[in-house]
Amino acid sequence: MIGIVIVAAVGLAGLVLGLSQILRGASNLGGANLELVKWGLQVLTVGVIGIVVSLMTQEWNRQRTRLETLETTRLKFYEDLIAAHVNNKRARRLLRAFKSVSPENKNLHLITAKVYDDYLAVINNVQLELESLNRRLNSTPVLFLKREVIGVHISIVEEALKRLVSEYERNRYHFTFPHSTMAIGNLRVLDDYLKPYDQSDIAKTIFRHISFAEKEILIDLIGDDPKKR
Incomplete structure (x- = not known):
């Protein structure tokens, strides 16, 4: 211009x-x-x-069309990130809700193969969506002012979820039937993920870094720090 x-x-x-x-x-x-x-x-x-x-x-x-397209792309990126975060929270809550207690030992929490399959599929999809978001970041250098910072936060969350998926891949064969059970304590990453938030390292990592990424995106979208609202 x-x-x-x-x-x-x-x-x-x-x-x-x-x-x-x-x-x-x-x-x-x-x-x-x-x-x-x-x-x-x-x-x-x-x-x-x-x-x-x-x-x-x-x-x-x-120039106006270019800016409108950029803003639309930024908003879609933000919406997809929030949707991934919501799906992860839903999977975690339902996994916590559907775990059972051993009749012989009230302190022994169990998970069935079906529940494990259903919600690890959701977590796997979330991890793949975050991987896709990072590719979009890398392919569009002008998308956000702090593109690299946002990418780092998303990568940390992606790696945390990948640990859950990798553990699932290693241990799923131990379940013989859909209603077979396993002690959650034998699945160390899942066990940590399902603890109350203040005791779960992996849950805190996920939620903290999603919040950091959201903050940087919102600053670009509306010039606002969500913590100051």
Whole structure:
């Protein structure tokens, strides 16, 4: 846009200089011829100005469309991050709700293969969505001012969820039937994930870094720090 303005200013300055030279040379012509020259120069001036205004309008429209597209992409990124976070919270809450207690030992918490399958599938999808968000960040350098910082926070969450998925891949074969059970204590990462929030290292890591990423995105979207609202 600035380039168009500079070109327009130079062009108009050149036009004014040229017109002054032409009028100075035409001052010796007779009245009718002089008026004809003036009329022609006025038409030329209006035409040049019209072209310059048209170019500036086109450039302004291009810039506006680019900014609107960028804002739409930023908002979609934010919405997808929040959706992933909500899905992870839902999976954790339902895993905690569906764990059972051994009849022989009230302190022994169990999980069935079906529950493990259902909610680790959700967590796996969340991890893949975060991986996709990071690829979008890397492929669009202008997406956010602190793109690298946001990417670091998302990567930390992704790695935490990947630990849960890896543990699932290693241990799922121990379940023989859909209603077979296993002691949650034997699944160390899951056991930590399902502890109350203030006792769970992995849950705190996930929620803390999602919040950090959300903060940086909101600052770009609306110039706001959510903690100050």
